[in-house]
Amino acid sequence: MSLRKQQTTLIKLASLVVEGNGTVYKGILSDLHVVAIKKSKITVQKEIDEFINEVAILSQINHKNVVKLFGCCLETEVPLLVYEFISNGTLYNHLHVDEPRSLSWDNRLRIATEIATSLAYLHSAVFYTSRLTEKSDVYSFGVMLVELLTRKKPFSYLSNEGNGLVAHFVDLLAEGNLVQIIDPQVIEEGGEEIQEVAVLAASSVNIRGDERPTMRLVEHKLRGFVVQNISRLIQEKQITRFNTAGQQIQELSRRYSLEHEMIISSRYPR
Numbered sequence: 001m002s003l004r005k006q007q008t009t010l011i012k013l014a015s016l017v018v019e020g021n022g023t024v025y026k027g028i029l030s031d032l033h034v035v036a037i038k039k040s041k042i043t044v045q046k047e048i049d050e051f052i053n054e055v056a057i058l059s060q061i062n063h064k065n066v067v068k069l070f071g072c073c074l075e076t077e078v079p080l081l082v083y084e085f086i087s088n089g090t091l092y093n094h095l096h097v098d099e100p101r102s103l104s105w106d107n108r109l110r111i112a113t114e115i116a117t118s119l120a121y122l123h124s125a126v127f128y129t130s131r132l133t134e135k136s137d138v139y140s141f142g143v144m145l146v147e148l149l150t151r152k153k154p155f156s157y158l159s160n161e162g163n164g165l166v167a168h169f170v171d172l173l174a175e176g177n178l179v180q181i182i183d184p185q186v187i188e189e190g191g192e193e194i195q196e197v198a199v200l201a202a203s204s205v206n207i208r209g210d211e212r213p214t215m216r217l218v219e220h221k222l223r224g225f226v227v228q229n230i231s232r233l234i235q236e237k238q239i240t241r242f243n244t245a246g247q248q249i250q251e252l253s254r255r256y257s258l259e260h261e262m263i264i265s266s267r268y269p270r
Contacts, residue, residue, distance in 0.1 A: 022078075026085060035070060038081040051079055065118040091144075095151060105189035106229065108148045109197070113226055116141065116219040123215050135209035141218065142166075142204025149198060151183040170202050191232045193225040 022040040029035065040051065055072050062068070073080040091111060095102050103111075119141060123134050143154050146169045157165035172178050178198055179187065186194060200221055206212050
């Protein structure tokens with residue numbers, strides 16, 4: 001995509017979200033191709049140079065769970081990135097709905113696993129500068145896991161003791177009182193893997209970066225939890241079917257006994 005040419009054909013801009021390091025806009029090009037345009041806040045030339053190197057590598061990334069980078073514009077005051085537009089909204093939008101129930105535990109676990117897979121892939125394929133490290137990604141991922149487990153917002157949560165979400169979560173895990181903060185829906189739908197996911201989240205937000213797991217290890221563990229969860233669900237369905245079949249057999253047996261008694265009574269009236 002020639003962004004120099006496409007600048008003049010951008011016919012609509014609508015602010016989608018404001019992030020810490022920039023603003024994301026929705027753009028419609030003259031060929032009606034919908035894109036997401038990220039306007040960075042970077043203004044220091046050294047950071048811009050590092051940014052350009054990262055973009056050159058990211059433009060070659062091709063992964064089903066990574067938003068595709070179409071191109072960038074470096075002729076503006078700050079860099080502009082053009083990504084494919086994802087229309088289904090963000091994880092935040094789907095998780096924090098104004099209803100008693102949100103994303104199912106199965107979906108939360110699946111989403112976490114797919115994100116872990118994407119990050120693990122990027123860590124093997126991308127050379128990280130000093131501005132972005134693998135361990136900082138692991139920490140951010142751990143915060144997201146806590147958010148998925150609790151359905152609480154990390155940046156606005158404050159416990160009675162004045163602790164943020166992550167600190168309070170880690171303290172409750174250490175005390176064995178995790179049930180106080182886990183989303184009731186997760187407790188209802190999940191199994192033993194909830195505790196294991198919680199431990200993984202806590203290790204990912206370890207204050208010491210060198211003690212955090214790698215994204216590849218996180219991915220491996222989450223895949224194991226997914227298999228564990230699926231096996232539990234299959235077993236529960238089998239038990240349900242068995243119980244249902246048993247109830248049906250008992251009902252048929254009861255009906256047969258009643259019919260048999262009626263036949264006997266008609267043959268031998270009292």
